[in-house]
Amino acid sequence: MLVEQIQRLDPGVVTAVPQAEAVIRRLLSLRADIEGNREAWEYLKGLKTVFVQTERRERNLVLLDPERPQANRFHVTDEFTFQSGARRIRADVVFLVNGIPVIVIETKAATRLEGIAEAFDQIRRYHQEAPDLMAQAQLFALTHLVQFFYGATWSLSRKALFNWREEVSAPAGRPEVDFETLVKSFIAPRRVLRVLTDYILFARKDGELQKIVLRPHQMRATERVLARSYQAVTARQAPRRGLIWHTQGSGKTYTMLTIARRLLEDRRFDNPTVLLIVDRNELESQLFQNLEAVGFGHVHLARSKRHLRELLQADTRGLIVSMIHKFDDMPADLCTRRNVFVLVDEAHRSTGGDLGNYLMGALPNAVFIGFTGTPIDRTAHGKGTFKTFGADDPQGYLDKYSIRESIEDGTTVPLHYQLVPNDLRADREAMEREFWALAELEGVADVEELNRVLDRAVTLTNMLKNRERVEKIAAFVADHFRRYVQPMGYKAFLVAADREACALYKEALDRHLPAEWSAVVISAGHNDPPHLKRHHLSEEEETRLRRAFRKPGENPQIFIVTEKLLTGYDAPILYCMYLDKPMRDHVLLQAIARVNRPYESEDGQRKTSGLILDFVGVFENLERALAFDSQDVSGVVEGIEVLQKRFADLMSTGRTDALPLHAGKFADKAVEAVLERFRDKERREAFYRYFREIEEIYEILSPDPFLRPYLEDYQRLVEMYRLLRAAYEPHVPVDKSFLRKTAEIVQQHSRTDAIREPQATYEIGPAALLALLTEEKPETVKVFNLLKELHRLVEDQGRAAPYLLSIGERAEEIRRRFEERLIESQQALQELEGLVKQLNEAHAEQASSPLSRQAFAVEWWLRTHQVAAAQARQVAQEMEGAFAALPHWMSSRRQESELRTALYTALLAAGIGEVVAWADAILNLLRRAAQ
Structure with a gap:
């Protein structure tokens, strides 16, 4: 089929079967890893070429046609068997386009409590045991009817697994989208082609190749921007601006890059100019330093104001990357074309004041799309952002993905804060006088602006760097990290007031923790004194540290920072932020968003929230710290006491509904009472959900004197959960499912259960x-x-x-x-x-028995289905020769067909009527045994 489709989709390029087969050999010779997977994607994307002898030149090769879905051939297989060397896998469902396997789906029964986790483990196993198949597949999906998740192959962390939530109307008479509609929307041919060619990205982060597939909200925003852009270039009165408001951690950068690439590739835009306006942190990141690797052609990086002016005056086409300040004093009407598209990152701070006027004056007919990751603040500055980019939309934005939506989708986790004891906190009077009272802080939008304010707050910054205070806080941080954070397998940031404070904290922290546990990451200054110069890092060393920090079990475990890494750095293992730098508004939200990334370790440890420890008191008054509408930030960050109250409420429920089952009973009788009470599946699963929630809160709070009155009852709930899982879910290893601090309870206090x-x-x-x-x-x-x-x-x-x-x-x-x-x-x-x-x-x-294990299994299966022993033995003996003659029947279609014929014949000879159904059951049994 692929041979036929290559010739059909490449007329005049691939004209003969041998040429098509040569292309397939190239596909089959790809490396069986993520590098090979990227090359396979490049084939699907149409980026690879083939030499045409008659034209004596290279021509692009087309393996699928996203513009004409009907020109492609779509197939789905059940129980897709694949032989990889000596190993053989059997994927539940595989989707193929033009004969190429592109999506692998694992399905589990809705009754399997850990169905999604089991399916994910299967996908991971396929990458190990059949990497040559997974080098071709681009996507995978997991479902157990209740939920439907998807992800990119070769991106196998739990945080890269997304809940498919298509925004389609529910069928008439139903309150929500049903499973069938959900699945059909995911594998609709037109959408699959679009996702494969437009919504997959490969990028290097700290030297490691990573693969990303965009999520529904990112695809939706991309399509909306493209629709608006097309309107703008074809109709004079059409809107020419838009605001994309996607919360921190929701993949805003990748959305921008995808939009830029789509604009450049779409022929309707007639070879346009796309300007990416990014901040310095983004510009310095490896991603923006090497955009060619993300699928762009030649990229023009504006090195100076003059260079940017020259690029625009020369009518440069393609991608131009610049920082907003390079538009300062830019002449008007430098480029008046309509097919100019300006994508402005962090629009809430980039286009304020004159810089925005210069930008828009230089490109009077351009389309301007602003991106922001934080809510629009209530100040005049924030309202100006809405006015600049959102004026053409009634609600003020073209697309919105809120903090609450991201938490519900699992793309970010909720945050909790804790105020440290008063004697460690910053002086309240100094904070009030030199930080909160400053008018220029209202709507503060970036770290540099904040730093300028703090530079003038001499009393406050000196107080924050007082050696005695630094020593006390370092001791507190070391103790807290050892007791709360490290036992959970997570890492932390310590955010200090300035670069000198970072050096002081490193010196103090090393007196309490091994030196290799922490590292300072600051920007280097030419005139830095020796105590700062010792923390200067080469680019290679900083890259090594950033990479190691993301990995469990590797040092450093604590990064000490003040400005670097507070925007753009993504480390899901980061759980706790020790905050000793006054912040507010956008800067505060961007900083604390470093700890809101979901994370799941290979042994099942899940990060369900992030924690901020506040040493400066910014969270004493959230309304003042975050100048945003309360509806936009509700649920972003809550006090730790909210978790304490929830834990107390949950324990009260447990004491009422579950623990009385033990009352007055001992040993076996108590066990029997629990097993009988939870025989009902729904009641049992409700208890599992209840226990999971209380366990996650215990993991966060422990150790804490608050928990002491609850410990004995919590331990009994742990035993009850363990008992039920051992009895009702024998396929799930029980102890492995416990989070770390609860697992310690099990190890210390476990008793031999009757189960x-x-x-x-x-x-x-x-x-x-x-x-x-x-x-x-x-x-x-x-x-x-x-x-x-x-x-x-x-x-x-x-x-x-x-x-x-x-x-x-x-x-x-x-x-x-x-x-x-x-x-x-x-x-x-x-x-x-x-x-x-x-x-x-x-x-x-x-x-x-003289029979082989396969033949004996046939005999015994028949006997357990009420076939007389003599007849069953007769069938088994006849099949013995067939199994010996056809040893590869599980991987060879021809041998399987011959074996099936032999089985039909033997069953009929024994007088058995249900030949086909019984043969299917017997062969499936033998296949399962071989896995």
């Missing part, structure tokens, strides 16, 4: 299962002990003895009926006893 935990101290087998039947335990407890051990037996030995899988399926069916109260414990025990006896019989027979 057996997996132990490798004795051999599992029929004898052990029969012993469980005679234990002096309540019937409910015996049922779960048997189910638990049967599950372990199947998991451990199912590959070597495939017949166990069918026994495992029957055990799971007994579990389901028991949980749904279709049978009571006595009947469940009787059925399990029969199953164990069958198992014992099968165990003994296999030991003496």
Whole structure:
């Protein structure tokens, strides 16, 4: 199919089958890693070429056509089998365009509590075991019917997994978008083509190649900007401005770059000029230093005011990157074309005053799109931003993605703050006199402006750098970091008043923590004294430190900063910010947004919020610290006491609804009461959700004297959760699911439960299962002990003895009926006893059977489906030869077809009627055993 499509999509370029096959060989020879994946994307994007002999030149190669969806061929496969060397994987669903696998989807049953996590683990495994397939695939999705997540292949951290929430109308009569509509919107051919070619980015961050797929709000904003831009160049009276208001941490930079690239590539805009106006921090970042690597052609970087003027006077086309101050004193009408597009980053501070007037005067007919990551403040400055960019839209913006939306989507986490003890806090009178009372602070928009104010606040900054105070705070930070932050596996920022304060804090912190745990990152000054020069970093060393900080288990664990890294630096592992620098408005929001990135470690540790420890008192009055409408910042940052109250409320609920189940009962009877109470699946899952929330809050608050009255009851809730998970979810390793501080409780206080935990101290087998039947335990407890051990037996030995899988399926069916109260414990025990006896019989027979494990599995499957022993043995013996003659039937379509024919023949000869369905079931059983 790919051979046919290459010729069809490349007329006059690829004209013969051998040429198309040569292209495919190039695809198959790509590196099996993220570098190869980027090259595969370049093929899909149409960036690769092929030499045309008749024209004696290179021509672009087209593998898919996003402009004409009907010219492409779309296929979906179920149970996609792929052989990678000696390893074989079987993906649940794979989508192919023109024969190329582009999306891999893992599906789990809605009943699987950890379904999404299990599916994500499968995707990660595919990258390890079949990297040559994943080098071609560009996207993956995970679903268990309840939720639908997606992400980019080779971007496998939990923070890069997004909730697909398409903004489509719900079908008539339904309150929300149903699952079918959600899935159809995700894999709609036109959208898939657009996502593959326009909404994937590859970028290097601190030297490492990363892959990004845009989220729904980013795609939506891009399409809206393109629509407005097209209106502006085709209609004289159309709006020519717009404001994109996307909260910090929502990928604003990548949205800007995608819009710029789309404008440059779209033929409708007739070879335009696109200006990216960014701040110094962005300009200095590796991303903007190497935009060619993000998919742009030649980029013009304005080196000076004169250079920028020359570029505009010369009618330069393509991408120009500049800082706003280079427009200072720029002549009017430098470029009057209509197909000029100006994308202004951090518009709330970039275009204030005369600079904005010079910019717009120099480009009178351009389209201006402003981007901001913080709410528009209530001051005249903030209203001016709305007026400059949002005047053409009734609500003041072209597209908005609020802080609350980002928290709901999981693209950012909520923040909590804590005021440190009064004796460590900045002097209130000095703060009031030299910081809060200054008129120029109203609506302060960038760190440099803030620093100029602090330079004049001599009393305040000297007080903040008082050696005795610095020593006390360093001791506090070291203790807090050791007790609260490090045990959770996270890292921290210490934000000091200025560069000298950073040096002082490093010196003090090294007296309490190993020196390698912390590092100072400041900008270098030519005339710096020796105590500052010792903290100057080369570009390579700073890159190394920034990269190491992002990784768990590597030093440094604390960055000491004052200006650098407070905007643009993205380190999801950053959890805590020790704030000892007065800030407010946009600067404060941008700084604290460093800790709002979601994070999940490889062992399942989840960051559910960020923490700010306030040493200067800016959070004593949030209304004064953040000059924004309350609706725009509600839920951004709350006091830690909110979590304390929530924990107390949750414990009260637990004491009322759950803990009384233990009252007056001991050992087995208490266990039985808990298991009976939570037999109902919905009630059980509600308890799991309840426990997850209380555990996450405990993780944040512990250790704290506030928790002391709750510790014993919390420990009992932990035991109850552990008991239920061990009994009802045997496929989920229980202890691994605990967060770190709760896991310590389990290790210190765990008792042997009546529900057996997996132990490798004795051999599992029929004898052990029969012993469980005679234990002096309540019937409910015996049922779960048997189910638990049967599950372990199947998991451990199912590959070597495939017949166990069918026994495992029957055990799971007994579990389901028991949980749904279709049978009571006595009947469940009787059925399990029969199953164990069958198992014992099968165990003994296999030991003496001459049949291979595959043939014996066929015999036993038939016998458990009421086929007489003689007939079952006859079918198995006939299949023995087929298995020997067709050893590769699982990976060879021809061999599978021949084996299936042999199985049909054997079943018919034995007088069995349901040939096709039973053959499917038997072959699926054998495949599962081989995985």
